[in-house]
Amino acid sequence: xxxxxxxxxxxxxxxxxxxxRGDLDAAIEDLHRLPIDLPVRGVLAADLLGALxxxxxxxxxxxxxxxxxxxxxxxxxxxxxxxxxxxxxxxRVTALLHAGMKGEMSDPFxxxxxxxxxxxxxxxxxxxxxxxxxWNAMRTMLGALRATYDGDEAAxxxxxxxxxxxxxxxxxxxxxxxxxxxxxxxxxxxxxNHRGDDPAAALEALRETVQRLPSGDLIRTSVMEIDTLMAPxxxxxxxxxxxxxxxxxxxxxxxxxxxxxxxxLAPGERAMxxxxxxxxxxxxxxxRDDLARVEEAVEHLRMSVTVAPPDxxxxxxxxxxxxxxxxxxxxxxxxxxxxxxxxxxxKRAKKLAGGPGHALWSVIxxxxxxxxxxxxxxxxxxxxxxxxxxxxxxxxLQTDLKAASAAARRxxxxxxxxxxxxxxxxxxxxxxxxxxxxxxxxxYAATENRHIPSRLEAAGHPELAAxxxxxxxxxxxxxxxxxxxxxxxxxxxxxxxxxxxxxAPTLGEIRAALHxxxxxxxxxxxxxxxxVPGYAVIAPVQGPPAYMALxxxxxxxxxxxxxxxxxxxxxxTVLADPHRDLVALDDGADFAGSLDTVCDWAWRAAxxxxxxxxxxxxxxxxxxxxxxxxxxxxxxxARIPWQAARRSxxxxxxxxxxxxxxASARMLCHSAALPPVAPTPVGLVVxxxxxxxxxPDLTAARLEAYAIxxxxxxxxxxxxRRADGSPSRSGTGSVEEVRAWxxxxxxxxxxxxxxxxxxxxxxxxxxxxxxxxxxxxGRLAADELVELTARxxxxxxxxxxxxxxxxxxAINGYDEAYSLGTAFLAGGVRSVLSTQWxxxxxxxxxxxxxxxxxxxxxxxxxxxxxxxxxSWMLDPERSIPDGMPAPLRRHLAxxxxxxxxxxxxFVHFGH
Numbered sequence: 001x002x003x004x005x006x007x008x009x010x011x012x013x014x015x016x017x018x019x020x021r022g023d024l025d026a027a028i029e030d031l032h033r034l035p036i037d038l039p040v041r042g043v044l045a046a047d048l049l050g051a052l053x054x055x056x057x058x059x060x061x062x063x064x065x066x067x068x069x070x071x072x073x074x075x076x077x078x079x080x081x082x083x084x085x086x087x088x089x090x091x092r093v094t095a096l097l098h099a100g101m102k103g104e105m106s107d108p109f110x111x112x113x114x115x116x117x118x119x120x121x122x123x124x125x126x127x128x129x130x131x132x133x134x135w136n137a138m139r140t141m142l143g144a145l146r147a148t149y150d151g152d153e154a155a156x157x158x159x160x161x162x163x164x165x166x167x168x169x170x171x172x173x174x175x176x177x178x179x180x181x182x183x184x185x186x187x188x189x190x191x192x193n194h195r196g197d198d199p200a201a202a203l204e205a206l207r208e209t210v211q212r213l214p215s216g217d218l219i220r221t222s223v224m225e226i227d228t229l230m231a232p233x234x235x236x237x238x239x240x241x242x243x244x245x246x247x248x249x250x251x252x253x254x255x256x257x258x259x260x261x262x263x264x265l266a267p268g269e270r271a272m273x274x275x276x277x278x279x280x281x282x283x284x285x286x287x288r289d290d291l292a293r294v295e296e297a298v299e300h301l302r303m304s305v306t307v308a309p310p311d312x313x314x315x316x317x318x319x320x321x322x323x324x325x326x327x328x329x330x331x332x333x334x335x336x337x338x339x340x341x342x343x344x345x346x347k348r349a350k351k352l353a354g355g356p357g358h359a360l361w362s363v364i365x366x367x368x369x370x371x372x373x374x375x376x377x378x379x380x381x382x383x384x385x386x387x388x389x390x391x392x393x394x395x396x397l398q399t400d401l402k403a404a405s406a407a408a409r410r411x412x413x414x415x416x417x418x419x420x421x422x423x424x425x426x427x428x429x430x431x432x433x434x435x436x437x438x439x440x441x442x443x444y445a446a447t448e449n450r451h452i453p454s455r456l457e458a459a460g461h462p463e464l465a466a467x468x469x470x471x472x473x474x475x476x477x478x479x480x481x482x483x484x485x486x487x488x489x490x491x492x493x494x495x496x497x498x499x500x501x502x503x504a505p506t507l508g509e510i511r512a513a514l515h516x517x518x519x520x521x522x523x524x525x526x527x528x529x530x531x532v533p534g535y536a537v538i539a540p541v542q543g544p545p546a547y548m549a550l551x552x553x554x555x556x557x558x559x560x561x562x563x564x565x566x567x568x569x570x571x572x573t574v575l576a577d578p579h580r581d582l583v584a585l586d587d588g589a590d591f592a593g594s595l596d597t598v599c600d601w602a603w604r605a606a607x608x609x610x611x612x613x614x615x616x617x618x619x620x621x622x623x624x625x626x627x628x629x630x631x632x633x634x635x636x637x638a639r640i641p642w643q644a645a646r647r648s649x650x651x652x653x654x655x656x657x658x659x660x661x662x663a664s665a666r667m668l669c670h671s672a673a674l675p676p677v678a679p680t681p682v683g684l685v686v687x688x689x690x691x692x693x694x695x696p697d698l699t700a701a702r703l704e705a706y707a708i709x710x711x712x713x714x715x716x717x718x719x720x721r722r723a724d725g726s727p728s729r730s731g732t733g734s735v736e737e738v739r740a741w742x743x744x745x746x747x748x749x750x751x752x753x754x755x756x757x758x759x760x761x762x763x764x765x766x767x768x769x770x771x772x773x774x775x776x777x778g779r780l781a782a783d784e785l786v787e788l789t790a791r792x793x794x795x796x797x798x799x800x801x802x803x804x805x806x807x808x809x810a811i812n813g814y815d816e817a818y819s820l821g822t823a824f825l826a827g828g829v830r831s832v833l834s835t836q837w838x839x840x841x842x843x844x845x846x847x848x849x850x851x852x853x854x855x856x857x858x859x860x861x862x863x864x865x866x867x868x869x870x871s872w873m874l875d876p877e878r879s880i881p882d883g884m885p886a887p888l889r890r891h892l893a894x895x896x897x898x899x900x901x902x903x904x905x906f907v908h909f910g911h
Contacts, residue, residue: 042077677798682750689733759804789827808834843902
């Protein structure tokens with residue numbers, strides 16, 4: 001009887017405490033003393049959970065650790081009440097968010113999936129509006145964790161706005177407002193670090209905000225712990241390389257050391273603090289060349305590895321930290337033993353990371369490559385190549401172009417660094433693979449998405465292929481969720497042939513593509529950085545791969561190049577407004593003059609050595625044609641008109657060698673894999689459609705388009721405005737008409753599209769876009785062009801001529817090379833002509849007429865037709881085709897035809 005009375009008394013006490021009439025902590029202890037088979041034990045646990053959630057356990061961190069135990073008891077015998085599902089969800093979400101903030105999730109993706117399933121039962125609005133707002137707060141906080149673990153650039157981009165909206169929504173809630181404000185500031189700090197900005201200002205704002213939270217609040221406690229570790233490092237960063245040596249106070253050191261001594265820490269937390277303190281001490285030791293501090297740092301870093309649970313998701317990070325500490329200590333002491341140990345530590349980290357889906361994959365492999373080089377291992381550079389797969393993974397993971405561009409921003413510099421290391425080992429084949437790992441990744445993602453279902457089926461995953469098709473199958477398909485993308489990439493990269501998805505093409509694949517395209521070599525032009533020279537890295541169709549040091553291939557050490565690039569930037573700024581399109585050659589930025597002088601530099605820096613030293617020794621079949629090179633110019637070298645490189649005797653490269661370009665070796669192989677499409681006198685010509693006041697008329701372009709249609713494509717369709725300015729009876733040149741042609745399955749549609757209209761580009765990362773300006777101001781953007789053409793793989797388009805301004809200029813960085821022109825190539829168009837700058841109206845009309853003359857009348861391939869037309873522009877004795885209309889002939893009287901700006905702006909891509 002006494003035992004029964006004791007149980008009854010405990011049950012009463014628990015129930016009273018659950019509803020605010022007793023001590024919660026004592027009640028939780030009483031619950032654990034009850035018999036485990038007591039029927040009401042689950043109900044009482046549920047009541048206590050409700051009390052904890054209502055009391056906000058984040059202000060009592062020890063209670064957060066009680067949630068899991070209470071949930072286990074309550075879920076064993078849950079109450080049959082309508083409130084239980086939401087109460088359970090609230091408790092589960094709170095516990096899991098706490099684990100996420102503390103980094104205690106052994107499987108972050110599985111844990112976050114559970115959280116999302118619990119949030120599905122939560123209200124979004126309705127009768128209980130305050131509760132709905134709090135649930136939305138949880139969703140926003142979950143989004144922060146999810147975006148961080150996923151590497152979801154689109155979600156990260158949205159996160160600051162969502163956090164600030166949350167703060168505004170809870171501004172009238174006295175209890176929640178300070179927490180929401182602190183969360184918004186925490187997101188600001190997180191994004192500053194993500195962007196690589198100086199975090200000092202964001203950290204100070206967060207520090208001030210959390211001071212207003214209760215002393216035991218979880219967010220306040222976590223932030224103060226971060227501050228303890230970051231403050232000394234922030235002072236180093238603020239001082240800069242040339243600033244005074246940073247002095248860390250004894251109080252700061254004591255505070256850092258005290259963090260790991262707290263008795264309430266879980267093993268994962270303790271490991272995290274050891275790692276953080278070790279990293280901070282290592283940075284301070286490096287900055288002051290303080291061996292004692294480096295030694296202490298290594299001990300903390302070693303402890304982080306020792307005390308971390310085996311399934312701790314942060315263990316690879318702890319191992320990387322330890323390896324860095326060992327490497328630095330080895331450099332200071334000259335001990336090879338530290339370097340040898342660092343190699344073993346990194347091998348363990350690599351095994352735990354598992355593959356390129358891990359956020360530290362490139363870091364681990366890069367560091368492992370350096371360590372192996374220090375110990376004299378052969379081919380140490382090839383390990384770094386493996387690390388570059390992470391960049392491809394991250395880009396393929398993203399859900400839209402802007403996010404993919406953000407994910408790719410670090411890729412090119414890493415790729416160049418690895419390529420230089422490959423050349424140190426005289427390995428040009430792998431240097432090309434390295435360079436291609438940082439080129440055109442957003443384009444690659446656009447082309448690869450359509451192959452995902454077939455890859456999955458080949459890998460034995462038809463159900464996953466069906467799920468992918470279900471999401472992407474409709475014309476108005478939503479974006480593929482990042483969770484599904486991760487699942488698909490994980491499956492595909494676990495296959496034995498995973499390299500085909502994440503690796504750049506092999507030398508054999510490049511050679512096969514060059515043979516198909518009738519080209520002699522693929523040439524990467526890599527700019528130098530004093531004192532390191534630039535390089536041409538070459539994959540020939542025959543013979544061994546090669547490289548040439550190019551000491552003059554520097555962008556920042558030549559006055560002519562700097563003047564030209566500055567003039568281009570100024571001109572681009574002016575021409576960002578389509579009302580200023582197609583300005584005269586003698587514009588105020590002195591573009592024409594700077595362009596003329598950069599031609600001499602282009603010969604001296606790259607084309608001259610290639611033509612005079614490399615090509616004479618290149619094995620070539622006796623085809624009777626000029627040598628043909630396909631260039632991949634890195635960085636701002638993409639803005640140099642290489643075909644206009646000028647020899648000292650005044651001869652331009654276009655007379656000596658045929659030059660095409662490609663975004664990457666991947667895109668070269670993509671184009672070569674498509675069957676050729678011969679041009680016919682049928683197609684679509686768009687001539688100066690009326691943009692509805694959005695831009696000025698293009699009178700000469702109108703004449704050009706009308707003449708090209710009448711002379712070469714009489715069986716095709718002409719839309720836009722005719723030569724006299726009247727609208728074509730076949731159409732106004734609208735977005736809908738161009739869309740319909742691009743996706744037409746009618747044999748009568750033809751395979752050539754000539755666009756003589758405005759091209760507009762905006763390179764601001766926040767709103768980056770490039771589009772064709774068509775009738776009534778309609779816009780056809782680059783990303784839509786990829787989708788349109790990819791949606792109809794059976795539509796064989798042989799050639800698209802973009803006789804509009806700057807259609808070859810990338811919107812998201814030169815090395816991503818995502819432009820109107822390359823968008824068509826990604827969608828399967830065989831050949832594209834696009835422009836590097838705002839092209840002159842009259843001269844372009846003559847050039848384009850001659851291009852189509854050589855293409856249709858003489859039957860030349862597009863690349864040779866363009867080269868012949870450009871050479872014709874240079875010829876003072878040029879012969880005029882009999883069919884050239886009189887209005888175009890009148891343009892030939894102007895002396896601007898031979899100027900570089902008149903002809904060199906067009907570049908050929910593809911077949």
